Amino acid sequence: MPPRRVRPSLYISVDIEADGPIPGPYSMLSLGAAVAGVQDADGFTAADPAARTFYRELRPISEEFVPEALAVSGLDRERLREQGIEPSLALAQFAHWVREVSDGAQPVMCGYPAPYDWTFLYWYLIRFTGSSPFGHSGCLDMKTLYATKAGLPLRAVAKRAMPPELLSTRRHTHHALDDAIEQAELFANLMAWAGPPES
Numbered sequence: 001m002p003p004r005r006v007r008p009s010l011y012i013s014v015d016i017e018a019d020g021p022i023p024g025p026y027s028m029l030s031l032g033a034a035v036a037g038v039q040d041a042d043g044f045t046a047a048d049p050a051a052r053t054f055y056r057e058l059r060p061i062s063e064e065f066v067p068e069a070l071a072v073s074g075l076d077r078e079r080l081r082e083q084g085i086e087p088s089l090a091l092a093q094f095a096h097w098v099r100e101v102s103d104g105a106q107p108v109m110c111g112y113p114a115p116y117d118w119t120f121l122y123w124y125l126i127r128f129t130g131s132s133p134f135g136h137s138g139c140l141d142m143k144t145l146y147a148t149k150a151g152l153p154l155r156a157v158a159k160r161a162m163p164p165e166l167l168s169t170r171r172h173t174h175h176a177l178d179d180a181i182e183q184a185e186l187f188a189n190l191m192a193w194a195g196p197p198e199s
Helices: 067-073 077-083 087-101 114-129 142-150 176-192
Strands: 009-018 028-040 043-046 053-057 106-111 139-141
Touching: 009 067, 009 087, 009 114, 009 176, 028 067, 028 087, 028 114, 028 176, 043 176, 053 087, 053 176, 087 106, 087 114, 106 114, 106 176, 114 139, 139 142, 142 176
Parallel strands: 009 106, 106 139
Antiparallel strands: 009 028, 028 043, 028 053
């Protein structure tokens, strides 16, 4: 029997800005995404992270927020209450974009670190569209990827301790699209990295 053909993985760097620690009581206020590259049987091919992107600012879903969390993003909840896109529309548009850019491949969300962003993204997708183009587990954490390649405990990992050549030259701005593009460059560098030199 011939081997089963495995579909390529299309990695999409995602960054979200939210006004609290968990979705539901708190709101995702912005969502940025950038195609980082594709992996098939021949290896990983990086993409220009600024070439295929997605960005939306969303209307808050509750009155609750943590001032410190809101301050990180610099977003104005009052403006978003008036001008933000309804979450059901924004997430439907995002799911359509993911399916469009990943045609023929399986989309995988990647983030640094992924768990926070994935928690909001997956909750919003299920709550407002009923499904996720990533499935329930199509998520890769760049922090874990680095820890594995570097041979370090996960909790010992921080960007400031990474080799400079792995880091993006772009600034981390806490604007969801800027940061998604920055993280896409980090991801491509991590995928190409063989690990630290043997001592």
